[in-house]
Amino acid sequence: MEKPANGGPLRPGDVVEVRSAAEIVATLDRDSALHGTVFMPEMIAYVGQRFTVSRRVDKVCNMVDESGSRRMRGTVYLEDLRCDGSSHGGCQAGCRIYWKEEWLSKVGDNHAARSGVASMAASAELERTAGTATHPATPVDESGAQVWRCQSTDALKASEPVRRRDFGQYWRELTNGNFKPIPFVALLVRAIIMDALHHFGLIRTLPLQGPSKVGSKREMLGLQPGELVRVRSAEEIAATLDHRGESSGLSFDREMLPHCGGTFRVKTAVRRIVDEKTGRMLKIPKDCIILDGVACSGELSVNGRWFCPRAIYPFWRESWLTRVGDAGDQPTEQSCHR
Incomplete structure (x- = not known):
């Protein structure tokens, strides 16, 4: 399936519609993924709805093996849509959802008519495919614990390494619409200074350090949502x-x-x-x-x-x-x- 953005990549501010279940299913491999990015069951609720692209995802931090930043391609965020964990054991991390451009259609493009019966059948197929990927055939590790699969756990499959000194990763942030020139320059200058200070041991990775090995007694408040x-x-x-x-x-x-x-x-x-x-x-x-x-x-x-x-x-x-x-x-x- 061709990308949707009128011959070019989607940019922040573009209004898009999440493609039909049938169109999305057609892009997925046996692992319910497109170029390594998993289509998760939590995303099905957004099929057919319209959202605004909030940011291109050309680079992400790597929290899997912490070996450095990773390059992603053809991926965007839609507003602040986040995974609610409903199909992942109630996970509460609230990660932002990756959307491949092939799963989106820029509003204004021509959309094929969809029949209700076909849509229902395709929705069932998408739900089955996504659900199967979430629970692998062997859902436990060597210790017998349940193992879940999502966009975050499969991040290395969906990306490629990027060298820290590859300045193309920063240039893309300016040219892809994520940043205006002045904020971009200010952030880049600050990043270079902080990197130098950290390299020479003048600032720590974690900003605060306690006075003892144990630290003081923690206060328990029993906080509730909305407080x-x-x-x-x-x-x-x-x-x-x-x-x-x-x-x-x-x-x-x-x-x-x-x-x-x-x-x-x-x-x-x-x-x-x-x-x-x-x-x-x-x-x-x-x-x-x-x-x-x-x-x-x-x-x-x-x-x-x-x-x-x-x-x-x-x-x-x-x-x-x-x-x-x-x-x-x-x-x-x-x-x-x-």
Whole structure:
């Protein structure tokens, strides 16, 4: 199937329609994938609907083996559509969904008429194909644990390595419509400076380090979705971290630092996520919070993740937060959508 964008790649701002189930099925291989990108059951609900392209995905950070950034081709994000984990054991990671251009039709193009019967049959076939891919024929690993498959676990199959000094990866971010010239130059200059500082050991990968191996006692709040919270100051958070910059194994990332002092609503408490490296479901026994509208920007990292569009949700310990209204806090909610 030919790409939809009138002879050229889709760009941010383009309005597209997700193609019919029959058209999508025709693009998939036996693994329910196109060029390594899996079409997941959670995506079926969007078939036939229209969305705006929010960003091209030409480069992503690699969280599978952390060997460096990866090059993707013919892939976009639609608005902030995220996987709800409904077909992946209730995974709560909330990853943004990759859309191959072949699965989309730019609005204004001619669309073939679809009969209701054919659409229902094709929808059933797409659901079967996607569902089978989610649960492989051998759904357990050597330890007997359930193994899940999704776009994140198959990220290496859908991409190729990109050298850190390959400046083409940055040029694409300017020419593909993801960034305007001034913000692009500002980000690139900052990235180069931070990379140099990190190379000479002047800044750490994790920005905060605790005073002891154990860190101070963690405060439990029992936060619920919708509650308004304030992110504590960097000094307060550092007091909860050990010498590795972690609190009970959860690290405080550099991308989280700008949110210190900000006020946000609790999106959800995370209890289970699919591990991108193994496909196994990880159960999270301790407090782990996602804040609404707070996502990794890919702009502050020192390991080559600049310009990454994945907007992964950071996980927060309750001891890094305080309820608004407690200890005289005032609601000053900030918007941090990327």
